[in-house]
Amino acid sequence: MTVNALEPWPDSVEWRRVSPKLITVELISRGILLLIVMIGLVIGWVASDHFWLFPLLMGINLLLAVWRSIITVRAVKAWGYAERGDDLVVRHGLFVRRLSIVPYARMQYVDVTAGPLERAFGLATVQLHTAAAASDAKVPGLAPEEAARLRDRLTALGEDRAEGL
Incomplete structure (x- = not known):
C-alpha cells in the first residue's frame, strides 16, 4: 500500500466523529464574541467623530462572522x-x-x-x-x-x- 503524505486521512482507519452538537456550541461561542465586538463598535460609533468608519467595520465584522460560521460547520465535521x-x-x-x-x-x-x-x-x-x-x-x-x-x-x-x- 502506497502512503501519500498529502492525503492524511487513511481509509484503513475506522474514524469516530465528534458530536454534531459541537457545531451549536461553536456557533454560540462565535455569536457571543460577535455581540461583544459589535457592542464595542456601537459605543465607538456613538463616541467618535468618524461617522462612516464604524458602520463599515460592523458590516465587515458581520460578513466575516457569516463566513466563519460556514467554515465552523465544515471544520467540526472534519474532526475525527x-x-x-x-x-x-x-x-x-x-x-x-x-x-x-x-x-x-x-x-x-x-x-x-x-x-x-x-x-x-x-x-x-x-x-x-x-x-x-x-x-x-x-x-x-x-x-x-x-x-x-x-x-x-x-x-x-x-x-x-x-x-x-
Whole structure:
C-alpha cells in the first residue's frame, strides 16, 4: 500500500466523529464574541467623530462572522479520532489538515474538560498530554460518558505500554 503524505486521512482507519452538537456550541461561542465586538463598535460609533468608519467595520465584522460560521460547520465535521492497537489518531482541519498520532506509551496524562457551554449541551473534551508540547492532541465534542471511557482506556493503555519502556 502506497502512503501519500498529502492525503492524511487513511481509509484503513475506522474514524469516530465528534458530536454534531459541537457545531451549536461553536456557533454560540462565535455569536457571543460577535455581540461583544459589535457592542464595542456601537459605543465607538456613538463616541467618535468618524461617522462612516464604524458602520463599515460592523458590516465587515458581520460578513466575516457569516463566513466563519460556514467554515465552523465544515471544520467540526472534519474532526475525527480512531483508537488503534498502539496509538490514538486524531484528525481535524479544512485548509490545513492535521493528523496527530499519539502513541499510548508516550502519553503522560489525559484530561477531560467541559466548559459551561459544553456542559449545557452535554459535551466534553479529552485532552492528551505528552512530553513534547507540539504532540498534544485533543478530541472535543464527546458525550461525557464517551469522554470518560476514552480517558480511562487511554490511561490504562498508557500505563500498560509505558511499563515496557
